[in-house]
Amino acid sequence: MSEQSEGSLQPSGGTRQLGADFPLIFEESRPGRRAWSLPDVKVDAPPLEELIPSNLRRATPPGLPQVSERDLVRHYTRMSQRNWAIDVGAYPLGSCTMKYNPKVAEEAAGLPGFSSIHPMADDELVQGALELLGLLQRALCEATGMAALTFQPAAGAQGELTGLLIMRAWHRSKGDVRKRVIIPDSAHGTNPASVTLAGYEAQEVRSDDRGLVDVDALKAVLDDDVAGLMLTNPNTLGLFERDIQEIAAAVHEVGGLLYYDGANFNSIVGIVRPGDMGFDIVHLNLHKTFATPHGGGGPGSGPLAVSQRLEPFLPAPVLEFDEGSERWGWQHDRPDSIGRIHSFHGNFGINVRAYAYLRSLGPEGLRRVAELAVLNANYLKTLIEGSFPTKYPGSCMHEFVASATALKKHGVRAMDVAKRLIDLGYHPPTVYFPLVVEEALMVEPTETESKETIDGFAAALNQIAEEAQADPALLHEAPTTTPVRRPDEARAARRLKVRWSGP
Amino acid sequence: MVQVPNDRRYTSEHEWAKEDDGRILVGITEFAQDQLGDIVFVGLPDPGAEVKAGEPVGEVESTKSVSDVYSPVSGRVVDKNTEVEQTPELVNSDPYGRGWLVRIEPADEGIEQLMTADAYSGLIGFEQEGH
Numbered sequence: 001m002s003e004q005s006e007g008s009l010q011p012s013g014g015t016r017q018l019g020a021d022f023p024l025i026f027e028e029s030r031p032g033r034r035a036w037s038l039p040d041v042k043v044d045a046p047p048l049e050e051l052i053p054s055n056l057r058r059a060t061p062p063g064l065p066q067v068s069e070r071d072l073v074r075h076y077t078r079m080s081q082r083n084w085a086i087d088v089g090a091y092p093l094g095s096c097t098m099k100y101n102p103k104v105a106e107e108a109a110g111l112p113g114f115s116s117i118h119p120m121a122d123d124e125l126v127q128g129a130l131e132l133l134g135l136l137q138r139a140l141c142e143a144t145g146m147a148a149l150t151f152q153p154a155a156g157a158q159g160e161l162t163g164l165l166i167m168r169a170w171h172r173s174k175g176d177v178r179k180r181v182i183i184p185d186s187a188h189g190t191n192p193a194s195v196t197l198a199g200y201e202a203q204e205v206r207s208d209d210r211g212l213v214d215v216d217a218l219k220a221v222l223d224d225d226v227a228g229l230m231l232t233n234p235n236t237l238g239l240f241e242r243d244i245q246e247i248a249a250a251v252h253e254v255g256g257l258l259y260y261d262g263a264n265f266n267s268i269v270g271i272v273r274p275g276d277m278g279f280d281i282v283h284l285n286l287h288k289t290f291a292t293p294h295g296g297g298g299p300g301s302g303p304l305a306v307s308q309r310l311e312p313f314l315p316a317p318v319l320e321f322d323e324g325s326e327r328w329g330w331q332h333d334r335p336d337s338i339g340r341i342h343s344f345h346g347n348f349g350i351n352v353r354a355y356a357y358l359r360s361l362g363p364e365g366l367r368r369v370a371e372l373a374v375l376n377a378n379y380l381k382t383l384i385e386g387s388f389p390t391k392y393p394g395s396c397m398h399e400f401v402a403s404a405t406a407l408k409k410h411g412v413r414a415m416d417v418a419k420r421l422i423d424l425g426y427h428p429p430t431v432y433f434p435l436v437v438e439e440a441l442m443v444e445p446t447e448t449e450s451k452e453t454i455d456g457f458a459a460a461l462n463q464i465a466e467e468a469q470a471d472p473a474l475l476h477e478a479p480t481t482t483p484v485r486r487p488d489e490a491r492a493a494r495r496l497k498v499r500w501s502g503p
Numbered sequence: 504m505v506q507v508p509n510d511r512r513y514t515s516e517h518e519w520a521k522e523d524d525g526r527i528l529v530g531i532t533e534f535a536q537d538q539l540g541d542i543v544f545v546g547l548p549d550p551g552a553e554v555k556a557g558e559p560v561g562e563v564e565s566t567k568s569v570s571d572v573y574s575p576v577s578g579r580v581v582d583k584n585t586e587v588e589q590t591p592e593l594v595n596s597d598p599y600g601r602g603w604l605v606r607i608e609p610a611d612e613g614i615e616q617l618m619t620a621d622a623y624s625g626l627i628g629f630e631q632e633g634h
Contacts, residue, residue, distance in 0.1 A: 189568075189569070432567040432568065433568075435568055489541070489566040490540075490541030490542075490543055490565075490566055490592070493543035493544070493564075493566060494543050494544075494591060494592065
C-alpha cells in the first residue's frame with residue numbers, strides 16, 4: 001500500500017464539501033450531452049433557409065455548455081448553497097429593505113390562475129388577473145395619495161425614467177421646455193443617471209448640517225428652467241425631510257414638479273402619504289416595501305403613480321373597469337401618453353406577491369411595518385453608536401448611516417468591517433454610501449428581524465471595533481470562512497472579463 | 504500626510520492646475536485620489552472640446568463611486584492623457600505626474616485666481632478634521 005497524502009485520496013467524481021471550489025458549468029461540458037431532448041418533428045417543415053434570412057443565421061452554434069439534467073441541477077444547487085439570502089440570515093443592507101418575505105405571497109403567486117396565464121391571452125380569459133391589478137392599483141394609489149398608476153416599470157430606476165419622461169411631456173404640453181432637475185447630494189446614484197437619460201441636466205443641492213436638504217441653497221437654484229426636484233423621503237441618511245412642505249411649495253412656485261423616490265417608502269407606509277407632502281410623481285419598489293425576494297437582479301416591480309393632472313401622460317395602455325359590461329380591459333386610446341416603456345404590463349408575478357402581502361397585513365398591519373422598521377433601526381443605532389457613531393444627531397427612520405472613521409487610526413476601513421462581518425455570520429451593511437458620510441456603513445435592519453438577531457448583529461459590530469484596536473490584521477485578512485476571500489475589485493473593474501473563453 | 508506641491512494651484516473640488524508653456528495641465532490631487540480609492544476608469548473629453556471653469560471636464564470612477572472632474576479654467580482642451588485612460592491606476596500612483604488628465608488652452612485668465620498650495624492644504628486639513 002503506497003503512502004498517500006489526505007489531499008490525493010479524493011476519488012474521481014467524488015463530491016467535495018459544500019464550501020469547496022467546483023468547476024464552471026462550461027468546464028463540465030461534454031460534447032453531445034443533453035439535459036433535454038426534443039421529440040422529432042413529425043411534420044414537414046420548410047428548410048431553415050426559407051424561414052430565416054442568411055444574414056440573421058449564425059455560422060457556428062453558440063458555445064453553450066453541454067450537460068445532462070443531473071449535472072445542471074447539481075451545478076446550480078451547489079451555486080445556490082453559496083448564496084446569502086434573507087431565508088438564510090439577517091441582511092441589513094441599507095436602502096435595499098431586505099426584509100423577510102412571508103411565504104403566503106409566494107403561494108399566491110404560484111396559483112396556476114396567476115402563474116400559468118399567457119400575456120397574450122384575451123382580456124376576457126384573464127379577468128381575475130386584471131381585477132387583481134386593478135385592486136392593487138387602487139390600494140397603491142391610496143397608500144401614496146396619488147390618482148393613477150402604471151405597472152409597466154420593472155424596477156425603481158425604470159420608474160424614475162418613466163416619471164421624468166412624464167415630467168417632460170407635461171411641461172411640453174404647456175409649451176414649456178425646461179432643462180434642469182434638482183437632486184440632493186444624498187440621493188441614490190440612479191437619480192442623476194435617470195435625469196441624464198431623460199435628456200435633462202442634473203443639478204446637485206447640498207445637505208445642511210442636519211443631513212437634510214438645505215432649503216436656502218435649494219431656493220437659490222430654483223428658477224423657471226427647473227423641470228422638477230427628485231427627493232427620497234426619508235432620505236438615504238435615514239432622516240425625514242421635515243421641510244418637505246416648504247420645499248414642495250418652493251418647487252411648485254417656479255412651475256416645477258416633485259418626484260418621490262420610493263426606495264425608503266417602507267418607513268412611512270400607512271403613516272404619511274407622498275401625495276399629502278406635495279409630491280406629483282411617485283415610484284414604489286414593490287420588491288422592497290411589498291414583499292418580494294430581491295437582491296439577485298430581479299425581477300422587480302417599480303410602479304409609477306401620478307397626480308390627476310399628469311394622468312393623461314402615463315404609459316399606454318392603462319387598465320380600466322367598464323361599469324356597463326363589468327369587465328376589466330386595457331385602454332389604448334391615449335393620445336398624450338409617453339408610450340410604452342415595457343412589454344405587456346410589468347412583472348406580473350411580483351404584483352401578485354405585493355397584493356397578497358397587502359391583503360394579509362391590512363392597513364393596520366402595514367402601519368405596524370413602518371413603526372417596527374423605525375423602532376428596530378433606532379434600537380440598533382443606539383447599541384452600536386459607541387463604536388460607530390452617526391454624523392447627524394437625533395433619531396433615525398428605518399435606516400441610519402454610521403461611520404467607521406474612528407477605526408481609521410488603527411488602519412481599519414469600513415470595507416474591513418464589512419468583510420469581518422461575513423466571518424461572524426452577518427451580511428454586511430451597504431458601505432461607502434451615501435457619499436456625504438466618510439467611511440459610511442448604511443444599516444437597515446427592517447421590521448422583520450427579532451430583538452435577538454439585532455442584539456447579535458450589534459454585538460458582532462462592537463466586537464469588530466475591539467478587534468480593530470487589538471488585532472487589526474484579523475480584519476484585513478477577513479473573510480476567512482468563504483470559498484473566495486477578497487477579490488481584487490479594482491483589478492476586476494480595470495481588466496473586466498465577462499466571457500468564458502476556454503480553458 | 505498627503506503631498507500638495509508648491510508648483511501649481513488648486514480648486515476647492517480637489518483638482519490641480521499647472522502652467523505648462525502657456526497651457527494649463529489639469530489633474531486631481533493626492534487627497535482626492537486617496538478619498539476615491541482605487542480608480543478603475545477615467546473618461547476624458549477629446550481635444551477640441553470647449554470647457555468652462557467649474558464645469559465637468561471628465562470623470563473618474565473608483566470602486567466606490569463616480570466623480571466629475573471640474574475644469575479649473577475656461578478654454579479649449581488641446582490634449583488628453585490617453586495613457587491614463589488605458590491605465591487608470593496612474594491617478595492613484597502618480598496624481599501629480601503621469602496621472603495628469605487634460606491640457607487646456609486657457610481662454611483668458613491663467614491660474615492665479617485659484618488656491619495656492621498653502622490655502623489648499625488648509626482646506627483639506629479642515630476637511631480631514633471636519634468629519
